[in-house]
Structure formats: C-alpha cells, structure tokens
Amino acid sequence: xxxxxxxxxxxxxxxxxxxxxxxxxxxxxxxxxxxxxxxxxxxxxxxxxxxxxxxxxxxxxxxxxxxxxxxxxxxxxxxxxxxxxxxxxxxxxxxxxxxxxxxxxxxxxxxxxxxxxxxxxxxxxxxxxxxxxxxxxxxxxxxxxxxxxxxxxxxxxxxxxxxxxxxxxxxxxxxxxxxxxxxxxxxxxxxxxxxxxxxxxxxxxxxxxxxxxxxxxxx
Numbered sequence: 001x002x003x004x005x006x007x008x009x010x011x012x013x014x015x016x017x018x019x020x021x022x023x024x025x026x027x028x029x030x031x032x033x034x035x036x037x038x039x040x041x042x043x044x045x046x047x048x049x050x051x052x053x054x055x056x057x058x059x060x061x062x063x064x065x066x067x068x069x070x071x072x073x074x075x076x077x078x079x080x081x082x083x084x085x086x087x088x089x090x091x092x093x094x095x096x097x098x099x100x101x102x103x104x105x106x107x108x109x110x111x112x113x114x115x116x117x118x119x120x121x122x123x124x125x126x127x128x129x130x131x132x133x134x135x136x137x138x139x140x141x142x143x144x145x146x147x148x149x150x151x152x153x154x155x156x157x158x159x160x161x162x163x164x165x166x167x168x169x170x171x172x173x174x175x176x177x178x179x180x181x182x183x184x185x186x187x188x189x190x191x192x193x194x195x196x197x198x199x200x201x202x203x204x205x206x207x208x209x210x211x212x213x214x215x216x217x218x219x
Contacts, residue, residue, distance in 0.1 A: 004032035006123045009052040011036075011043040011069070012085070013061040021056065021085075024112050031119070040064030040072075047073040052080055053123045057102065059086040059093055067096045067157055074101035081122040085115070089132045092214050095140070095153050096160055104128040154196045160214070162189040166202055167209035 008031055012018045018036045025031045034050045037043040041064045047055065055073060059066035070082050083104040084097050094105060103122050106115060107130045118128040129137060140153060155163065158179075165175045172190065176183040190202065199205050209215050 004030060006030050006054060006119065007032050007034045007050065007052045008119065009033070009035050009037065009043065009046055009050060009055045009080075011038075011040070011056060011061075011066070012058040013038050017058075025116070025119075028116055031116070040066060040069030043069045044072045044076060047080060048076045051077045054119050055080055055082045056085045056119070057082050057097075059084060059088055059097060067093070067100050068161070070097060070102050071100040071157060081125065083118055083122050083128070085110075089130065089136070090213060091136060091140075092160070092212065094133055094136055096157050098137075099153075100157055105133045106130050107132065155193065159189050159193050159196070162186060163193050163205060163209050164214050166190070166193075167206040167215040169206070 008025055010018050010021050010025070010033055012021070015038070018038070022033045022036065025033050034052055035046045037046050039061055043055065043057065044064075057066045057070055057073075061069075064072075066084065066086070070084075073080060073082060081104075082102045083106060084102045085106050085108060086093065087108045089107055097105060103125070104118050104127050106118050106128060110118070110130070121128055161179060162175055165178060170178065172183050172186045176186045179186070190205075193199075193205055194201070197205065197208060199208060
C-alpha cells in the first residue's frame with residue numbers, strides 16, 4: 001500500500017471541509033487527492049479532466065446539487081465510484097442519490113478511519129451505507145413488498161427537481177428557465193409527477209412537497 005494508487009476528487013461547498021478532508025486523505029499512504037470542487041458543475045468538469053477512482057460528493061450545494069452532479073459524473077466517467085458524504089439522511093436525498101449512481105452513502109459524523117475504509121471499498125466496487133441509511137433502504141425494500149408507495153423511489157431526479165420548483169411557486173416558464181429546458185418538457189414532467197403521485201393539480205403537488213419536507217422555509 002506504499003503507492004498513492006487511489007485517486008480522489010473532493011466535492012464540498014465549504015472550503016474548510018474540503019481542506020480538512022484533503023489533509024487527512026493525503027496522510028494515507030494509498031490516497032492521492034487530485035482536485036477539489038465547490039460546486040456540482042465544477043465536479044463534473046474536473047471529473048472529465050482527472051477521471052478519479054473515487055469522488056466524495058456533498059449533496060446540498062448552490063446551483064447544481066450533488067444528485068444531479070452524480071448522474072452527470074457517471075455519464076462522463078462510469079468507472080468513477082461516488083461516495084456521498086452529507087449531513088442529510090432523509091429519503092428525498094438517499095434514494096435519488098443512489099438511483100443517480102452513488103455506490104455509498106456516508107454521513108458527516110463518520111469517523112475518519114471509517115471514511116477511509118469506505119473509500120477503499122468504493123475503489124474495489126464495494127458499497128458502504130451509514131446504518132441510518134441502510135435501515136431506510138431495508139425498510140423501503142420491505143414496504144415495496146407490501147405494496148406501500150414511496151414517492152422518492154418513483155420520481156426521477158428531474159421530476160424531483162421540478163416538484164421542488166413547483167412547491168416554490170414557480171410557473172412552467174420559470175421552471176424551464178431555471179433548469180434550462182423547454183416549457184413543453186416541463187409540462188411533460190408535471191404531468192408525470194401528477195400521475196405518479198396520483199394528485200389532481202399543481203397545488204396538491206406543492207402541498208405534497210411541503211408535507212414531505214422537500215422544501216424548507218429558508219430556501
């Protein structure tokens with residue numbers, strides 16, 4: 001393990017977090033941090049440049065979030081394994097991140113040695129889930145067997161984005177501008193959302209999103 005054979009890209013919008021992670025990871029004999037990113041778009045761009053073995057991905061960032069960045073990174077470099085490192089353990093984050101292609105989901109209260117272990121396992125193609133996250137995944141499997149509906153496994157990443165924007169009171173044209181897609185595409189997403197969630201209109205969709213904690217007052 002004497003060579004720096006696992007390349008890592010660290011993604012977090014807080015500089016102090018990135019610096020702390022980099023300092024620890026570089027102290028490991030087999031880790032090499034090739035770059036840091038503070039936004040999702042920067043993560044995608046750097047992934048294309050460096051093709052890292054593992055990417056540590058924050059989820060909540062301004063602009064492109066970690067879920068969308070995860071999906072785009074996997075499109076750019078499928079071999080890169082993405083370890084989500086976040087403070088959030090709600091369904092609205094867990095399932096979209098895993099569906100987008102993350103191999104592991106770790107919370108920021110993790111011990112550094114355990115994080116290093118998760119990175120090494122990710123480089124080998126092995127998954128690591130925080131106990132809280134594993135519990136949610138197991139519960140979802142069990143509820144699915146019982147026919148209980150979980151919207152966070154039904155909606156696509158883009159549909160989740162559109163639903164959040166609906167809940168923030170945006171019109172179809174405003175959503176189209178925000179996501180840089182056509183208004184007709186937005187209409188299609190809205191139709192799919194209402195159908196999948198069995199809701200009558202946008203107002204019900206907005207209420208649903210607020211009730212599920214998908215939107216918060218400080219947004």
